[in-house]
Amino acid sequence: MNAPAHGxxxxxxxxxxxxxxxxxxxxxxxxxTDHKYIGKQYLLTGMLMAVFGGFFAYxxxxxxxxxxxxxxxFGHMSPAEYNAAVTNHGTIMIFWVAMPVLIAAFGxxxxxxxxxxxxxxxxxLNRLSYQIFLVSAIVIVASLFVPGGGFGGAWTAYPxxxxxxxxNLTPLGSSLWLVAVALEFVAFLVGGxxxxxxxxxxxxxxxxxxxxxxxVWMICIASILFMASVGPLMAGAxxxxxxxxxxxxxxxxxQGGDPILWQHLFWFFGHPEVYVVLLPAxxxxxxxxxxxxRKKLFGYxxxxxxxxxxxxLSFFVWAHHQFIAGIDPRMANIFTxxxxxxxxxxxxxxFLYIATLYGGSIxxxxxxxxxxxxxxxxxxxxxxxxxxxxxxxxxxxHDSYFVIAHFHFTFFPIAFIGTFTGLTHWFPKMFGRxxxxxxxxxxxxxxxxxxxxxxxxxxxxGLAGHHRRIYDYTNFxxxxxxxxxxxxxxxxxxxxxxxxFQFVFVFNFxxxxxxxxxxxxxxxxxxxxxxxxxSPPPHGNFGEHLPTVYRGPxxxxxxxxxKDYWPQSEPA
Amino acid sequence: MVSGGxxxxxxxxxxxxxxxxxxxxxxxIGVEAMLFAGFFSAFTIVKANFAPGMWPPPGQPRFPAEAxxxxxxxxxxxxxxxxxxxxxxxxxxxxxxxxxxxSATLGATFIGIQGVEWARLIGExxxxxxxxxxxxxxxxxGAHAAHAVPALIALIVxxxxxxxxxxxxxxxxxxxxxxxxxxxxxPVLYWRVYL
Ligand code: HEM
Ligand SMILES: [Cu+2]
Numbered sequence: 040m041n042a043p044a045h046g047x048x049x050x051x052x053x054x055x056x057x058x059x060x061x062x063x064x065x066x067x068x069x070x071x072t073d074h075k076y077i078g079k080q081y082l083l084t085g086m087l088m089a090v091f092g093g094f095f096a097y098x099x100x101x102x103x104x105x106x107x108x109x110x111x112x113f114g115h116m117s118p119a120e121y122n123a124a125v126t127n128h129g130t131i132m133i134f135w136v137a138m139p140v141l142i143a144a145f146g147x148x149x150x151x152x153x154x155x156x157x158x159x160x161x162x163x164l165n166r167l168s169y170q171i172f173l174v175s176a177i178v179i180v181a182s183l184f185v186p187g188g189g190f191g192g193a194w195t196a197y198p199x200x201x202x203x204x205x206x207n208l209t210p211l212g213s214s215l216w217l218v219a220v221a222l223e224f225v226a227f228l229v230g231g232x233x234x235x236x237x238x239x240x241x242x243x244x245x246x247x248x249x250x251x252x253x254x255v256w257m258i259c260i261a262s263i264l265f266m267a268s269v270g271p272l273m274a275g276a277x278x279x280x281x282x283x284x285x286x287x288x289x290x291x292x293x294q295g296g297d298p299i300l301w302q303h304l305f306w307f308f309g310h311p312e313v314y315v316v317l318l319p320a321x322x323x324x325x326x327x328x329x330x331x332x333r334k335k336l337f338g339y340x341x342x343x344x345x346x347x348x349x350x351x352l353s354f355f356v357w358a359h360h361q362f363i364a365g366i367d368p369r370m371a372n373i374f375t376x377x378x379x380x381x382x383x384x385x386x387x388x389x390f391l392y393i394a395t396l397y398g399g400s401i402x403x404x405x406x407x408x409x410x411x412x413x414x415x416x417x418x419x420x421x422x423x424x425x426x427x428x429x430x431x432x433x434x435x436x437h438d439s440y441f442v443i444a445h446f447h448f449t450f451f452p453i454a455f456i457g458t459f460t461g462l463t464h465w466f467p468k469m470f471g472r473x474x475x476x477x478x479x480x481x482x483x484x485x486x487x488x489x490x491x492x493x494x495x496x497x498x499x500x501g502l503a504g505h506h507r508r509i510y511d512y513t514n515f516x517x518x519x520x521x522x523x524x525x526x527x528x529x530x531x532x533x534x535x536x537x538x539x540f541q542f543v544f545v546f547n548f549x550x551x552x553x554x555x556x557x558x559x560x561x562x563x564x565x566x567x568x569x570x571x572x573x574s575p576p577p578h579g580n581f582g583e584h585l586p587t588v589y590r591g592p593x594x595x596x597x598x599x600x601x602k603d604y605w606p607q608s609e610p611a
Numbered sequence: 612m613v614s615g616g617x618x619x620x621x622x623x624x625x626x627x628x629x630x631x632x633x634x635x636x637x638x639x640i641g642v643e644a645m646l647f648a649g650f651f652s653a654f655t656i657v658k659a660n661f662a663p664g665m666w667p668p669p670g671q672p673r674f675p676a677e678a679x680x681x682x683x684x685x686x687x688x689x690x691x692x693x694x695x696x697x698x699x700x701x702x703x704x705x706x707x708x709x710x711x712x713x714s715a716t717l718g719a720t721f722i723g724i725q726g727v728e729w730a731r732l733i734g735e736x737x738x739x740x741x742x743x744x745x746x747x748x749x750x751x752x753g754a755h756a757a758h759a760v761p762a763l764i765a766l767i768v769x770x771x772x773x774x775x776x777x778x779x780x781x782x783x784x785x786x787x788x789x790x791x792x793x794x795x796x797x798p799v800l801y802w803r804v805y806l
Contacts, residue, residue, distance in 0.1 A: 156622045160631045228642060236634045240627040266638060270645025274653060278750060287739055287746040289653070295668070295742045300656050304649060585624065 070170060072162035073578055077169050078148030079469065082462075084176060085140035088131050091180065093538060095128035104531035106511040118510045119208065122191030125508070127183060129194035130216070133316070134223050135176055137454035141319040142227065142265075143172070145461050146234050146258040148469060152569035153252045155243030155586040155608070157579045159233050168230040175222035182215035190216035193508070195305055198290035198298045202282035214283050221276050224269050231262030243568065243608070245588035250607065252567045252592045253336060254461075256343055257322025261315045264350045268311040275304035299364055306357035313449065314353045318346055320457025321388060324410045327464050328392050330565045331407035332399030333603055335593040338391045345384045345391075352381045362430045363437050371430040378428030385421055389414050400596075404563075405479030406464035412487045413456045420448030423498070438508070441501025447494045455486070459544070466551065467558030471575040474555060478547040485540030492533035496526040566604045567592040630781045633788065640792045643758065647796050650751045651803045657743045668744050672735040675728055676805045682724045683801050689717035690794035693766070697787050700780065708773050715766040718790070722759055725752070751804055755797060762786075762793045 071077070094112075099121055101110040109115055116124070147165065151158055159165045183189040187209035192201040196217070204210035238251065238259050278289040279301065288294020290301045329336040336342070358366055358374040392414055401407065423445040426432045436442060459482075466474050503523055505512070512519040512527075561570040568588070572581045586608035594605035628634065658666050667673055696710035729752065737745040765786040772778035 151622075156624075158622055160622060161635070228639075232635050232638045235638060236631050237622075239634060240625070240629075240631055241622045242625060244625050266642045267645060270642050270647075271649025271652070273646050274649030274754075277754070278653065278746075281739070281746070281750065285740055287743070289657070289743050289746055289750075294740075295657070295661065295744075297657055297660050300653055303656075304653070307649075 070166050072158070072166045074147045074151050074159045074162065074165060075469075075576065075580075077165050078144045078146075080169050081139045081147060081172070082144035084173065085136050085144060088135035088139075088176060092128050092131040092136055093541070095124040095131070096534065097538060099124045099128070100531040100534050102510070103512070104528045106513055119188055119191055121510045122193075122508075123183070123189035123209075123212070126191050126193050126216075127179070127189050130220065131179065132450070132454060133194065133312070134220060135179065137316045137450065138223070138227060139172060140458050141316055141454070141461075142258055142261060143168070143230055145254070145319060145323065145465075146230070146262075148465070149252075149569060150234055150237055150255055150258065151241065152468075152572070152576060152580055153255050153567055153592075154238055154241060154246060155568045155581065155588060156237060156241035157581065157585060160237045160241050161233050164229050165233050168226045168233070171222055171229065172226035175219045175226060178215055178222060179219035182212050182219060185209070185211040185215065187212050195309070196279070196301075197305075198279060198282065198301050199292075202279055202290050204283065210283070214280065217276055217280050217283070221273065221280075224273060227262075227265060228269065231266055234262050235259050243586050243588045246607075247588075249339065250588055250591050252322075253325040253339070253342060254319065254322030257318040257325075257346060260346050260350055261318040264311045264318075264353065265315045268308040268315075268354065271304045272308035275301055299361070299366075302361050302364055303357070306360045307354070309360065310357040311350070311353045313446075314350060316453050317385075317449070318350070320413065320453040320460070321346075321392075323457055323461040323464070324392060324413050325395075326567070327406045327410040327460050328395050329593045329595065330464070330563050331404055331410070332396050332401045333595040334395055334399035335591075335595060337395040337397075339591070339593070342388055342391050345388050349381060349384045349388075352377060352384070356381055356428075359428050359430075359433070362433045368430075375428055375430045379425060382421055382425055382428070386418075389418060389421075404463075405474070405476055405483060406460055408480065408483045409456055409460035409463060412483065413452045413460060416448055416456060416487070416490070417452040420445060420450075420452065423448065436501065438506055439501035440497040440505040440507055443507050444494045444497035444501060447497070451490055451494070455490075459483070459486075462548075464563070465569075466548075467562045468569055468574050468576070470552045470555075471558055471573075472551050472553075472555035473558050473562065474551040475547050478543055482540055482543040482547065485543065486537060489533050489537035489540060493530050493537055496530045499526060500530075561606075564602075564604045566590075566594050566606050568607050571606050571608050630784070632781045632785045636785045636788045640788060643792060644796070647751075647754070647800070650747075650754060651799065654747050654751060654803055657747060666744065668742055671742070671744055672732055672737050674732075674748060674805045678724075678728065679801060679805050682721050682728075683798055685717050685724075686721045686794050686797050689714045689721065690791055692717065693787055693790055693794075697783065700783060704773070708770065711766065711770050711773065714790075715763060715770060718759070718763045718766065718793075722756065722763065725756065748804065751800060755793070755800060758789075758796075759793045762790045766790055 066072070098110055098113045098116060101108070101113070102116045102121055107115070147159070150156075187204075190196075190201070190207065190209050190213040192207050192213065196213075200206050201213055201217075204213065207213050238255055242251070278287070281287040282289055282291060282296075288296040290296045290298045292298060325336055325342065356374060356378045358370060359378045362371050362374075392410075423441070427436055427442060427445055463474055463479055466472075500523060504518055505523070509515070512524075558574045560572065560574050562574075563570070568586055569576075571586060587610075588607045589609065589611055590605060590607055592607055594607075596603045597605055623631065629637070661668070692710050692714035696707045696714060699707040699710065729749075732745075732748075737748065739746050739749050769778060769783055769786045772782070
């Protein structure tokens with residue numbers, strides 16, 4: 040070590056050094072470098088942003104069910120406010136809830152623990168990642184309160200609507216929206232690099248690639264997908280920002296630009312992005328399914344190769360979002376084929392999880408219920424993607440409530456059911472206390488029933504012809520028949536029930552954090568490394584004796600052993 | 612514990628695949644390559660939308676293809692010199708330092724000439740906002756400059772550290788990798804945009 044002490048991560052250059060480093064108050068409590076704290080910061084920020092996203096959903100669903108009425112806590116909703124609400128609902132839920140919680144919170148918390156490292160390899164870059172993310176969150180929230188209101192051009196931000204304030208009427212809102220998304224991307228770039236380098240270089244001695252827990256693989260593959268797809272969108276974002284602020288015409292046909300170009304740049308990122316959030320969620324489900332059915336994960340390598348294959352394929356399906364954008368029908372055929380192909384590996388992955396359950400001694404703990412709920416709900420989402428992927432059917436279904444229902448049966452399982460799976464499973468490790476199982480089960484059943492009642496009717500609405508971006512259906516008599524109106528109201532009421540059940544979770548979460556029964560180091564009797572250190576792990580995770588790995592993470596119910604689990608770090 | 616330089620963190624208890632910093636910069640370069648791929652495909656698609664003979668749009672200045680061929684060459688030579696400097700870093704520090712200085716000087720020359728060309732095109736009336744022809748030119752070449760300038764600064768910092776005798780191999784590799792990226796993306800840019 041011959042570099043002077045001004046390098047990025049110098050403090051961490053030597054495994055033991057940082058223990059002696061004097062930390063200031065800010066370093067210790069406000070912006071720490073410990074991966075576990077950064078993970079928790081991401082988690083809490085994501086949960087806070089979910090309140091915004093959920094509130095918007097509440098407001099626009101109330102408007103749809105009872106058009107023009109006074110919405111409690113919101114008041115009367117104008118068409119512009121409606122558009123801003125749906126736009127920011129989608130943007131926030133994907134970029135400020137699903138991404139930070141699934142990838143950043145769990146990735147930060149779990150990766151070093153699960154690979155047996157004392158921290159991320161670049162702890163300060165890690166802290167920087169959170170700081171940039173925090174700024175991006177502040178910018179997106181601020182964009183809601185500027186003159187003209189928040190941006191209302193949908194989360195896909197198609198130009199010319201998004202590029203010209205003469206159309207969107209929110210010059211500041213639309214630019215701040217774009218800047219916030221771009222900042223968020225930078226944060227995840229920094230974070231993703233850290234995850235991958237940590238998983239590659241900082242693994243415990245003895246840990247072969249087949250000994251790495253599936254969720255670590257999934258988060259790393261997701262980070263690679265994100266990094267490989269985000270570049271072109273960044274290029275597009277720069278051009279769109281110039282269109283907005285400097286009046287260039289990259290996407291404006293009046294100036295010789297091409298609005299469809301944005302759609303390509305956006306969906307080249309946008310489709311892989313759905314796998315970016317999907318894979319970490321399936322990784323958590325894999326861990327929970329194995330631990331709580333006391334069985335080895337079925338088809339470890341197959342799951343892994345499936346994930347990689349899906350990731351590669353996900354770069355060749357993007358135009359299925361543009362079937363009615365005037366693309367060449369021959370191209371539409373190709374994209375139909377790739378889209379239908381991609382549903383095969385995903386279905387296969389779900390079946391491998393079900394095969395893991397087969398013959399196991401299943402324990403219906405709260406995390407296990409969530410994992411099963413994920414498989415059930417996500418299958419509905421995956422199956423309904425197939426008719427959308429067939430270009431002939433999609434011409435009619437595009438931009439209808441059928442699409443809304445489809446992607447909520449994918450995104451809700453991912454962003455919420457997946458998160459609850461992981462959170463209820465790793466809560467004891469994160470906070471050193473157990474969550475209440477009864478409250479957990481009440482929350483599970485309330486949520487899972489309500490969410491199906493919320494989104495299943497939307498398939499019907501979509502097939503009946505409801506378009507996804509209409510503010511008030513009473514102007515369309517044939518679309519506001521009593522039947523259609525009533526199932527819309529049923530969906531909104533289900534949303535209210537869904538939201539109400541989240542209070543059970545919030546209470547359980549914060550109550551258990553401080554008052555729950557103290558958790559032992561390994562309450563689920565699991566084999567992976569994070570359960571072989573204290574709950575919660577101290578700074579540096581494993582103390583003086585960082586682990587060595589002797590076997591895979593899923594050695595459950597091994598014949599001839601008295602315990603039904605076999606920690607990875609236990610010498611043979 | 613493996614340690615080596617400012618970019619390499621702790622906790623590495625096995626033979627690293629590559630030093631942490633090198634792995635990180637390679638991932639970062641991958642992202643940057645995709646950024647430029649996005650720009651180039653945007654350029655290609657927009658250009659294809661114009662009727663034959665309308666690109667460059669009438670009345671707009673042409674990009675200086677011949678002069679830029681020379682600057683392209685300068686940049687490539689700078690890359691070769693840097694590669695050479697890296698090879699000699701361990702064995703002949705003095706000549707490594709000289710080669711690094713020469714490489715950085717050529718890099719600075721490239722940036723300077725491009726800056727002058729840029730100013731000349733502004734003078735000739737190529738604008739950012741009138742049509743995507745000028746707009747894409749400024750955005751893409753500007754994006755390249757936004758990488759070249761920090762990369763050049765990194766080279767200069769490396770030279771200073773080398774001079775003072777505390778440059779470590781990993782930091783040098785990281786800085787070199789980034790400059791190679793700047794060098795190698797330019798010929799593609801030249802081919803897509805200028806020709
Ligand atoms: C399993 C295979 C899947 C197939 C075949 C599929 C197919 C499709 C197709 C063809 C569309 C375009 C519909 C249209 O706009 O007309 C679509 C929309 C969408 N899908 Fe999927 N999908 C699949 C899985 C997923 C997953 C896993 C996610 C999320 C993680 C997802 C999220 C979305 C979203 C967000 C949209 C709508 C985007 C928008 O227009 O705002 N899909 N899907
Ligand atoms: Cu898609």
